[in-house]
Amino acid sequence: MSTGDLVNIQPSELKFPFELKKQSSCSMQLTNKTDDYVAFKVKTTNPKKYCVRPNTGVILPRSTCNVTGQCMQ
Template sequence: MTADGNNQLISVQPNDLKFVFELEKPSFCDLKVVNNTEHHVAFKVKTTSPKKYFVRPNTGVVQPLDSSVIRVTLQAQREYPPDMQCKDKFLLQSTVVPSNTDVDDLPADTFNKDGTREIQECKLKVFYVTPSTRGNSDDEGFKSYPEKGTDSNSVSLNVQHLKDERDAAVRQTLQLQQELQL
């Protein structure tokens, strides 16, 4: 696998994080991570500003040809950034893992660049938008899906999108329940 974009282990949608910025209010952006391979792929999310963001899950294993949703939450901020510009960045690392690997069983060195395994990286920039420039609510989350239409192709895409969201929510709920039990 090469990192030329066509042979990526995973693809991420959207490819930028956009947060509606309001003082004293948290904001979130969902990332959909799609495993493009027949292998199990582990991922890890890193950021240049870990105190500003809450990422769940920040590590995980995506089944072959499946997807996972990562929710990135911008914590409530007390002041506006200069010119509403954000220099924060996120790094999504991915690597192939054995098929029986559970997220809790990932070795601590899974994402170390020691040359023993290939680690692919995807960089994501952060943008702040004001509530007035947000437009309609379709701007949040999964905007790469086509607009709702009446042709059967877009209806089936929307149904698949809803199924993907439901499955991701169920997986996330199960994972949170497991974390609570620990």
């Protein structure tokens, strides 16, 4: 079973608008496609530069969770 069988992620890629000396953020939706609870954890490649909230959680069956990523420049 792959992640795609459990959760739909939109958008599939986060793009942060760049403004000099300003923080930027964007959000994504995680949708549980199953009739079971699904846990998630978001990891960043550079935790000092990117903050994700919530970075862990449980998505209820057939529900959606909003996740916000913030780029600290």
